[in-house]
Amino acid sequence: MKILVLISNVPDTTTKIRFTGDNKSFDTNGVQWIINPWDELALTRAMELKEAGAFETITVANVGTQITESTLRKALAVGADEAIRVDAVPQDAFFVASQLAKVAEGYDVILAGIEASDYNGAGVGGMLAELLGINSVSAVSGLEIENGALKVHRDIDGGSQVLSVPTPVVLIVQKGIAIEPRIPAMRGIMMARKKPLNVIAPVDAESKTEFLGFELPAPKAACKMVEEDNAKELIRLLHEEAKVL
Amino acid sequence: MNFDFTEEQLMIQQAARDYAQRELIQDVLEREEKAEFPARHVKNLAELGFLGMMVSPEYDGAGMDSVSYVLALQEIAKVDASVAVIMSVNNSLVCYGLQRFANEEQKQKYLKPLARGEVIGAFLLSEPEAGSDATHQHAVAEDKGDYYLLNGTKNWITNASSASVYIVMAQTHPDKKSRGINAFIVDKNTPGITLGPHENKMGMRSSDTHSVMFSDVKVPKENRIGEDGFGFKFAMMVLEAGRIGIASQALGIATGAFERALAYSQERKAFGTEIFNHQSVAFKLSDMAVKIENARNLCLKAAWLKDNHQSITVAGAMAKQYAADIAMEVTTEAVQIHGGYGYVKEYHVERLMREAKLTQIYEGTSEIQKIIISRSLIKE
Numbered sequence A: 001m002k003i004l005v006l007i008s009n010v011p012d013t014t015t016k017i018r019f020t021g022d023n024k025s026f027d028t029n030g031v032q033w034i035i036n037p038w039d040e041l042a043l044t045r046a047m048e049l050k051e052a053g054a055f056e057t058i059t060v061a062n063v064g065t066q067i068t069e070s071t072l073r074k075a076l077a078v079g080a081d082e083a084i085r086v087d088a089v090p091q092d093a094f095f096v097a098s099q100l101a102k103v104a105e106g107y108d109v110i111l112a113g114i115e116a117s118d119y120n121g122a123g124v125g126g127m128l129a130e131l132l133g134i135n136s137v138s139a140v141s142g143l144e145i146e147n148g149a150l151k152v153h154r155d156i157d158g159g160s161q162v163l164s165v166p167t168p169v170v171l172i173v174q175k176g177i178a179i180e181p182r183i184p185a186m187r188g189i190m191m192a193r194k195k196p197l198n199v200i201a202p203v204d205a206e207s208k209t210e211f212l213g214f215e216l217p218a219p220k221a222a223c224k225m226v227e228e229d230n231a232k233e234l235i236r237l238l239h240e241e242a243k244v245l
Numbered sequence B: 001m002n003f004d005f006t007e008e009q010l011m012i013q014q015a016a017r018d019y020a021q022r023e024l025i026q027d028v029l030e031r032e033e034k035a036e037f038p039a040r041h042v043k044n045l046a047e048l049g050f051l052g053m054m055v056s057p058e059y060d061g062a063g064m065d066s067v068s069y070v071l072a073l074q075e076i077a078k079v080d081a082s083v084a085v086i087m088s089v090n091n092s093l094v095c096y097g098l099q100r101f102a103n104e105e106q107k108q109k110y111l112k113p114l115a116r117g118e119v120i121g122a123f124l125l126s127e128p129e130a131g132s133d134a135t136h137q138h139a140v141a142e143d144k145g146d147y148y149l150l151n152g153t154k155n156w157i158t159n160a161s162s163a164s165v166y167i168v169m170a171q172t173h174p175d176k177k178s179r180g181i182n183a184f185i186v187d188k189n190t191p192g193i194t195l196g197p198h199e200n201k202m203g204m205r206s207s208d209t210h211s212v213m214f215s216d217v218k219v220p221k222e223n224r225i226g227e228d229g230f231g232f233k234f235a236m237m238v239l240e241a242g243r244i245g246i247a248s249q250a251l252g253i254a255t256g257a258f259e260r261a262l263a264y265s266q267e268r269k270a271f272g273t274e275i276f277n278h279q280s281v282a283f284k285l286s287d288m289a290v291k292i293e294n295a296r297n298l299c300l301k302a303a304w305l306k307d308n309h310q311s312i313t314v315a316g317a318m319a320k321q322y323a324a325d326i327a328m329e330v331t332t333e334a335v336q337i338h339g340g341y342g343y344v345k346e347y348h349v350e351r352l353m354r355e356a357k358l359t360q361i362y363e364g365t366s367e368i369q370k371i372i373i374s375r376s377l378i379k380e
């Protein structure tokens, strides 16, 4: 079986978010890039399954400009075997899914993160399945493979569901798919140098959305400390200031 | 001039940061309090390749450069200087010394498992009566034909109880003074070796420091490193490179304290505003930032020189002395910025301050570094 893990390149979660003058685009100056946390978990699970013999090789793919290569290189250092970068500025979910559809053919299992931690679009996985004409399962929090058969765990309201799904399939994964992302070992970092990172030209695809503007959330109010024996004051604050009671 | 790091160097830095921020931070206070050796972390770091970072892949190391080493140690020491010193002694004293000066059989037998981090090593030079002045070794290694008979006491030995491999300096030809000293690879479980109690230290309490007694310890002849009488030169050349490790450790301690103080100064309010808005606090942070930047540049310059096979005698001494001294200053100010909270354990800065002190003492005190630097000023 062949597995493809989609990798989105996102700003480090501690990045101070700023927008450029017209508030229409994100200011990438001085930003540190990382693998989208959900994609990193997907890759971790793919590695575990590979180690258990379910896959021979793991391919990772990303739509992005050259700045995403260090993120792909990290995926290779963690343990992916080859990487594909579609050389384009990712515009919106449809645009990205259209690019990925060209490289995702022929894989049995495609793992997509439930969303990317930058724009929280949560659209690529489903659209990709549609464009490929294959099934997708969303909110996947567990994946097992026994003798080539997929057993998929989904979180549903108040419980969970276990499915058996045929391949090829796009699995849209969330927390739980793996426990903790792996830290690349030095050996992996050395080997990443020699692994293939193929850059391919984008296909024509229109974007379906236009960004009108961004807004930052209101600044967080300061934390108020209440003495432990002063429940009255706590209730007054919750009632009069926080207005939650 | 190029100040950019390579993709690999950044990846190593990130890997070290991830490990430190995810794992070391969880039990650093508890281990420090109990003076407990970080066995689990040493094993994990070995698996990630951090214990033999610069050893060539031919001997099972990761083959990384010294610049990566500086970046990695800084990240580890930001959170846990005890783990950083274990890493530093194994990498830049033990592995480096063997890779550079041991013969092929010694490398196959000892360097490989050390580079894989399966076992760790210790470096035994200091004695009760010979610290800064290491030329006067009282430990003796008597030449008995096909083995040496080792007697004496080594003091302040990092990794003494956790290491399996010792590198021991001892005097063979007292009449030849420092030119009579030899360096040996000694298996820790050789009969005749006993350890003193775990030193009850001010800081870096989870690194194990002991004195080590040798009483009629037989060391096979083939375990001598280099020619007869090479030991002192060996120790000095190894320590020269080792200083980059301790300098980076000091840099990490300073950075850890600075980052905590900076964050705290933007949260803590006094007189109606965050204390960062009081200029004397902001200026302290400004001074700390400049010192850290200087120390970092000195460390990286020394590492770069080493990677480019140039002399690091002076650069290493400058990096070690400066980074250690500013680590003491920066951590002291970080405690000050934290006020009373800085004086209790939960806020980490008092621990960082205790840790900083050691960097001015071991692997050559700050005064000894100044001797090296000042002598170089008048040398042709």
Ligand SMILES: Cc1cc2nc3c(=O)[nH]c(=O)nc-3n(C[C@H](O)[C@H](O)[C@H](O)COP(=O)(O)OP(=O)(O)OC[C@H]3O[C@@H](n4cnc5c(N)ncnc54)[C@H](O)[C@@H]3O)c2cc1C
Binding pocket: B089, B122, B123, B124, B125, B126, B128, B129, B130, B131, B132, B133, B155, B156, B157, B158, B159, B201, B209, B358, B361, B362, B363, B364, B365, B366, B367, B368, B371
């Ligand atoms: C926790 C810890 C771990 C250590 N780990 C190791 C280890 O793994 N292996 C190892 O071999 N050693 C180790 N050491 C020993 C360390 O390197 C020595 O303590 C250090 O070199 C200083 O030697 P000393 O303690 O004998 O001090 P001394 O040499 O007695 O120095 C006392 C003071 O005099 C000053 N001084 C001495 N000579 C001069 C001079 N000529 N000019 C100006 N000032 C001078 C010193 O700077 C210092 O301030 C460790 C020490 C500690 C505390």
